Amino acid sequence: MIELRNVTKKFGRSVAVDDLTMAVPAGEIFGLLGHNGAGKSTAIGMMLGQVWPTAGLVKVCGHEVVRDRQRALQKVGAIFEAPAFYNDLSGWRNLEILSFYTAPTPARRIQEVVDWVGLGGRIKDKVKTYSHGMRARLALGQALLPQPELLILDEPGDGLDPEGIHEMRQTIQRLHRELGLTILLSSHLLAEVEQVCLSIAVMNHGRKVFQGRIAETRQARGWVRLRAGNFAEAAKILRESGLIARERDGQFILPAEGVGTNQVVERLVERRQPVFEIALVEETLEEFYLALMKK
């Protein structure tokens, strides 16, 4: 659905995105992570034809954005952090205005979307009277109007309270489940990304430092919890056998490259060491992310 191939963006001398290659498959909820200034928004800007790449290829919905932006964005909806609207106009008029930049949109379709996002009672009020949460719903409404296949969410949770974040998470899952949308979610809220995304890419100083399934991040560092009769003795046996690279905290071992937990258990049983539990340690996305940033 989205493909970036060797994409670079320079602003003067500074490199905002450096040789980024990334693909978001259709039907995924894909997380894009990175610190402020990592290049996420610039990458999204290039996907939407708002920022022109210095080098490389950007394709959205099968169309090259630089050459054929209009076709590439025909089935795309987008929401940005702190969504901006025409505050002196009503929510309805805002939706009308924004939707007509894609195609004439019948009132029936606008009403459908208003009902879907739950803004029915206030849609005729001026946007300047809306709360942050209502603006977020209106932003979602405008993104859904062109009946998108791809939804790009750039920091949609910024400024939301815990209830708002919970609602946003549920909405993203509902959009994916009910409308079958492909969703690209750029966010700082690692816990949210962990709960809703299937895959992620992590950017650091304009470069992609990781892309993979969320499941991979949980085991990415490969630590294994081992409960044995005598941990120190068991670790010594495994180290001498070349089966582990490191151990720590009296309960974790890091198997050597290519070594599976079955081999660890076999060796300990051979050496008559009781094994009560052996399990891969699941890291949180936050731990994984912070470890990546330290590298």
Add this chain to the structure above:
Amino acid sequence: MIYYQLRNELWKMFGKKRTYIGFGAFLLAHATILLLFRYWQGPRRDMAHRLELLGYNSQYYISNLTMAVAVLIPVAELLMPLYVALVGGDLLAKEAEDGTLRMILARPISRFRLALVKWLAGLVFSIVLALALGVMGAAVASCLFPSGGLFAFLPMDGIFSVFEAGEGWRRYTIATAILSANAATVMGLALMFSCFNVKPAAATVLALSILLTSKIIQEMPYFHDLQPWFFTYHMNYWMKVFEERIPWADILQSLSILFGFNLTLLIIGCVAFQVRDIKS
């Protein structure tokens, strides 16, 4: 489709309070100047003296129409560009500043089309503002002065004319209509700067700076021969409507030059807008 997009631009433009500042300021300026004319005898005595020297009936020519024209000239020259530039400078730069431009450009509209629609909306605003200027002047003058003929005295342009009421109103209407071209030119200038990566206030100030610089150079006696090369020179042609015989050929030539100037501004603006990056 372009009709709907233009309609949307007008909704946005006329949904903002600052769009109406110009209309309010015109009304205030007209009321202030015309009240001064009404209650301070000096200028009227001077007008009457000039008319009577040439044997005209000053009672008939010191009228609503004469006063409307007397006020139209300074307001059109000084205030109108200010308010047109204010709105023109906002057209794209304010959307970029507020973040709504990113919302728009997440949609499959080309930047050229967006700039064109903005330009058309600016053109509509310019026409409405120029017409409002004429209508307000006529309305306020009619409240304070009796009906009568037109005495047009524009010494800088060598114009000293008198017209019967009917012909006077016709000239006033034509002048107001031609003023729309001036307003559109200032609008085009401000919109062009608005297409660059600048703040709305900067776009407005840059447009006014170019306008005033052009006027200053054009008015300097040393550069008299270069006058036709300055766009502000052609923006003065609307006043020729008040000459005894309207020099249509000269007026059309100036309007054509202004049209070409506007087209050039639009092209520069579109190119600048096309190549720039839109960031948060």
